[in-house]
Amino acid sequence: MKKSLTVFSALLMLTSVGAALPAVQLGTTPTAQAASLNAAKLANGKYSVKYAITKSGTTTPSEAARYLTGKAAVTVKNKKATVTLTVTKAGNPFIQAMTLNGQKATVTKKASGNTYTFSNVNLKASHTLGFSLAVPMNGKTVTMNEAATLKFKTSTLVATTKVKLSTKGVKAKAKKVVGTTTKGAKVTVKHGTTTLGKTTAKKTAYTVKLKKAVKKSWKLKVTATKAGYKTVTKTITVAK
Incomplete structure (x- = not known):
């Protein structure tokens, strides 16, 4: 019952x-x-x-x-x-x-x-x-x-779909950041609040040319954005 x-x-x-x-x-x-x-x-x-x-x-x-x-x-x-x-x-x-x-x-x-x-x-x-x-x-x-x-x-x-993003290691004095992302994504590299460079990936591989050489132990924030995708940010530490 x-x-x-x-x-x-x-x-x-x-x-x-x-x-x-x-x-x-x-x-x-x-x-x-x-x-x-x-x-x-x-x-x-x-x-x-x-x-x-x-x-x-x-x-x-x-x-x-x-x-x-x-x-x-x-x-x-x-x-x-x-x-x-x-x-x-x-x-x-x-x-x-x-x-x-x-x-x-x-x-x-x-x-x-x-x-x-x-x-x-x-x-x-x-x-x-x-x-x-x-x-x-x-x-x-x-x-x-x-x-x-x-x-x-x-x-x-x-x-709900995350944009793909991978970044290769960055060494001191480097003036570029390279990696892979979703085709058409915009990739931005920042140190603190300063934007060091950005690019739009024409293919899955990308290269961001930086305004100045990076220094040892800097923490760089790499962000990939694309309309229709969830933004992804990764933090990398500059090596020796």
Whole structure:
């Protein structure tokens, strides 16, 4: 009996996301963009972004939120975003399908939580998230259609793929730093707050010419940046 009550409690929370009606598309509402990443102008790459789910037509948090992880995986190619939402393990038995503004998802089934992928998604808009739920009632499974509003928190957008960076050892009196990085990355070398040199890698190998020769025991910060990638910084100590 206790187990049955637990299941019904979960279902009651899940089915409170909307008005037990088929999903209806809502208008789009702009949201604040990130300070460092513009949601409308993302470079090709992989990102993550948090989102909020509210009851349709309100600002009240939806109980459905606890059945999704709250963070979406985003892949951008040619300025078009593909978004993947992940259901929690607890939500797997009940959520049979999801739509985003009526668009059917590509589903990947996983024991830890199924994933639902949607293409060509506007990260700056509000969206109608539709659910098809399998609800056990009186010994039968009843399908119910629910809807909620999903809005991405674009201020939380971050790149998830690190730019590659390696640096060869640097000796005293050297006037260059060499290594490898992701093609197209910008590599900057600093000593303290002073920028000694920078370059953009045309291939995976790079050479940064320095403004002056380095000295023994200097600590150099080598930073690689590229749009769509997570910035990487390495510190190297100048040898004898």
